[in-house]
Amino acid sequence: MLSVNGARLLERINELGAIGKDEEGRRTRLAASDTEKQGRDKVVSWMKDAGLKVVVDRIGNIFGIWETEENKDKKPLMVGSHIDTVINAGQYDGCLGVIGGIEVIKTLKDAGYQSERPIVVGAFTNEEGVRYSPDMMGSLVYAGGLPVDEVLKTVGTDGTILGEELKRIGYEGTVEPGFLQPEAFVELHIEQGPIMDVEGVKIGAVENLQGIHWQRVTIEGVANHAGTTPTNLRVDAGLAAAKINVFLRELVKKSGGVATVGCIEHEPNAINVIPSKAIMTVDLRNPNKEKLDADEKTLAAYFKELEETDHVKISSERLTEFDPVPFDEGIVKKIEAAAAARGLNTRRMTSGAGQDAQMMARICPTAMIFVPSIKGISHNPKEYTPDEDCVAGANVFLDVVSEMAGVQQK
Amino acid sequence: MLSVNGARLLERINELGAIGKDEEGRRTRLAASDTEKQGRDKVVSWMKDAGLKVVVDRIGNIFGIWETEENKDKKPLMVGSHIDTVINAGQYDGCLGVIGGIEVIKTLKDAGYQSERPIVVGAFTNEEGVRYSPDMMGSLVYAGGLPVDEVLKTVGTDGTILGEELKRIGYEGTVEPGFLQPEAFVELHIEQGPIMDVEGVKIGAVENLQGIHWQRVTIEGVANHAGTTPTNLRVDAGLAAAKINVFLRELVKKSGGVATVGCIEHEPNAINVIPSKAIMTVDLRNPNKEKLDADEKTLAAYFKELEETDHVKISSERLTEFDPVPFDEGIVKKIEAAAAARGLNTRRMTSGAGQDAQMMARICPTAMIFVPSIKGISHNPKEYTPDEDCVAGANVFLDVVSEMAGVQQK
Incomplete structure (x- = not known):
């Protein structure tokens, strides 16, 4: 059974987590800020390292695309999350989904697998909504929920204009948001709540969002x-x-x-x-x-x-x-089955927080995989998911992506 | 049946109420302030007009004493209240008891009555406690609850020292507080609550204080x-x-x-x-x-x-x-009887607010007479007691004082 490189996954979580820390050790990467630019650069370097085509759209969403001559005309399977943070944040929220997505594709590619359809990993702009409102902005624009030209004019809490800041940090792309129509979307994320920790559950099959x-x-x-x-x-x-x-x-x-x-x-x-x-x-x-x-x-x-x-x-x-967002029952079942196959217990979950996946659910079948947050702590430096749980989540992610994208050994 | 001069009573309430109004019509006479000095001067002039001996004690309490050669060795009956106010105050709180006390004595004197024991009307310093803490200060010191030398050092919210301010306005007396040991104390006051207004009660016989x-x-x-x-x-x-x-x-x-x-x-x-x-x-x-x-x-x-x-x-x-303060049952019954004799309905009342009477209750039998506050409004320019209720209260006050002091026609 193919598995991700757990050591690399964890190292990258720490590496990205080190970016944006101030003198007092407070980690802050607000959307389109200098520190977030450093995080973006790191993510792009990992995408390139995995041999992905990197595309940035007009709202600053970054996509790493694995496509081949054979599958490039098929709708891609998309995965992803975000790397912007709140003020004084933890290192898992969002980042696990982006790093996990790159890890899944790199694992498949390095092992010489091929995929029936392209696999794309996205890092969406401004999920947290701390500097610019609303939150889940990049995925919302990508899904057609807001016009990009309007959103680029958004004035931040610090008086800056989002479009100018994206340009300044070099992440104002030219491609229209929504340029790829995904076949489906899957997001790996920490729970940000205490249920799985309290109940000792390793994999959450997220069936809806409150x-x-x-x-x-x-x-x-x-x-x-x-x-x-x-x-x-x-x-x-x-x-x-x-x-x-x-x-x-x-x-x-x-x-x-x-x-x-x-x-x-x-x-x-x-x-x-x-x-x-x-x-x-x-x-x-x-x-x-x-x-x-x-x-x-x-x-x-x-x-x-x-x-x-x-x-x-x-x-x-x-x-x-x-409104509540129901996720795709078929994908949720695939998550349950993949976890079971790896001997991991599961639980149907509701996402209590907002997520990029809720926006992507507007345009394609979508679901999420949760891993535990110890004591439910999030948006806080004490946010913590044990190493084994991160790796287990990434492996289930790998299996679900492989099945949904039609991955096979050459 | 002897009655007070209602017109004079009401005129004086308005006259004292006009003192301390600022450009915007907000009435404020904080303890030992310039405006309160004007109020004190007015009260002293009315005491002198009634032929009373005016004595100021070291804490600034003003007493108007009606005594004669025949009764000067007997313990006096004391009445009174206060004329300091909160910020943006009404005109009845405290003032009714001081003006009413002067009115009662003047009425008795002018009608040629004599009294078995002296009758004293007091205006106690700093009942409201807005500028200097604690409230009910003058009566508390008079009753021996706090040492006068300490209290005179009290620093106000405006940084002033009480003793210096009393001196400045000419009301630092030389007589020790407690110089007169009263036989009993009676205070006429507005209810400051809505009960009597709601129930249509004219005279409250206040049996205790919460x-x-x-x-x-x-x-x-x-x-x-x-x-x-x-x-x-x-x-x-x-x-x-x-x-x-x-x-x-x-x-x-x-x-x-x-x-x-x-x-x-x-x-x-x-x-x-x-x-x-x-x-x-x-x-x-x-x-x-x-x-x-x-x-x-x-x-x-x-x-x-x-x-x-x-x-x-x-x-x-x-x-x-x-602690709660129980008042004297004998005086309360006298209040009920006096009201009934004038055809006024009564109700036993609890004082919800603090009062000078609660301090005087430490040293002598004490009770209070309440008159209604329309809608229970107090500490507010909208504080209002109808004219007829003020006069009715003063007449019951007259009757109770007359009985307790042993007033007779010569």
Whole structure:
């Protein structure tokens, strides 16, 4: 059974992970920055080392293409992820999928295999969305979700313009995004959550990606003296916010989603004044669109109920709304089968985070392979996936890619 | 039946209320400030107009004393309140009690009555505690609760020293606080809460003052990704804070106290991150010490329960602890009887706010008379007590004082 070069895979993860560290050891490679350029250069050198044709599109996505005279007219199998990071990031998020993809192709090529269709590994621009909004930008543009000319004008949090920065670092390509129509897309990624670590699962077969609804909820009460106002005459915006938080948790326990009240603010926020206003965010997610919509409706009905019982006024502002993304059942089954063949236990997973794969799912059958994140830590220097889990994931990746691309020994 | 001069009472409330207004009409007379000096001068002029002997003690409390050769060796009946204000204040809080006290004595004197014991009206320094801490300072010092020499060194929020400011405005007296040992103390005051307005009650017979426990509660959870962390693996400090708020409300519904979560803060306070920390204040009040202590114990037990169920860590820091103050039942009954005799409905009341009377209760039998605050608004320019209610309160005050001091026609 062919396997990837685990030592090389791990060495490259560390090598890319060393790029963008500041004096204090904080790793940051924001999209189209100087440090990300260094990372891009490294990725391109590895693609060239594997004998791949390197193409950069107008939004800065980098593709390493393995095609031959025999298969160049067939739709390619595409794999990939991203190498941009958040501020003070870990070294696995995104990078594992790009390095793993190069490793898979290099392994196949070096072993003298041939493929029925081209295999392409992509490194998509600005997945994290820290410097330029929105996130998953490169894959979204590639899938036709946003016009490239508009997106290149995006102004960053630092006042820079994305198109100018891409040009400056030498990664403004001339090819139109979407120039290759993939037959399918597969992404290897760390879980970024604790489930596989807690359950001792080695390979996650990611069958879907949660829908995300964000809203900012404003509750208006009446500021009054905390000592002189009896309970029955209070209109306590903070208490209503607390009730919403508790209600949400019970709601998603039933629906199987997750809910988070990340931000809260009281006005006047004084110890002896009943809050006249509470502003809170609600992050509601569910892999099932019907359940997500139903939870949101139930929540809205609860707002009405609270207006009656607690005499507050509640308004809600939509901040984000992404539908859940179902992945391709056929690919998910291939991932399960490949893991089983290597004696690795698997679990169906939902991606809780956004991914390039969710954008590629717009244009072709798509799925993801997850490997564990110890303690679920991510977007943090403590992000960690054990070496053996990285290698196991890359081998399952190799097997799935081989089957889907029709790889054979010559 | 003798009655106060209602027109004069109301005119003086307006006259004192006009002092300390800035260009924008915001009324502010912070303790020992230039504007409060103007208010003090006005009060002293009214005391002198009533033929009272004016004495200022070392902490700046002003007393107007009506005594005669016949009664000067008897313990006086003392009444009074304060004329310092919060920032952007109403015109009734405190002032009604001082002006009402002067009015009661002037009414008795002008009608040719005599009194078995001296009647003293006091205007206590710095009841509000906005510029200098603590609040109820003048009455607390008068009652022996703090040493005057220490308190005079108090540094204000504006960097000034209380003793120097009192000297500057000409109200650093030479008499020791506590120089008169009162037989009893009665304070006329606005409710500062909504109960009497809502229930249509004209006279509140204040039987006690709530105990106040303040604590700052810190809940430690674990910051994690709002999307990738399943509900059963969350340690959500914000949710625990919400549960505490909801629990508190149910707790005081049973005990008859009030509870307020005025301040709250989440860390990191990001929309898609489970809060790792929540810091909240708890303001817990009850007129009954046993119930207040019991509520606090139940709350502490709930913290332990949450540590088990929600895996958070909870710590609490004591900020303030005042025991409840029971007032004198005999005086409370006199207030009820006097109101009934004038055809005014009454209600036993608990003072939700701190008062000079709570300090005077340390050294003599004490009670308070409340008149309604429309909509419970106080510490606000919209603070309002209808004219007829002010006059009604002053007349009940007159009757109670007359009975307690042994007032008779000559």
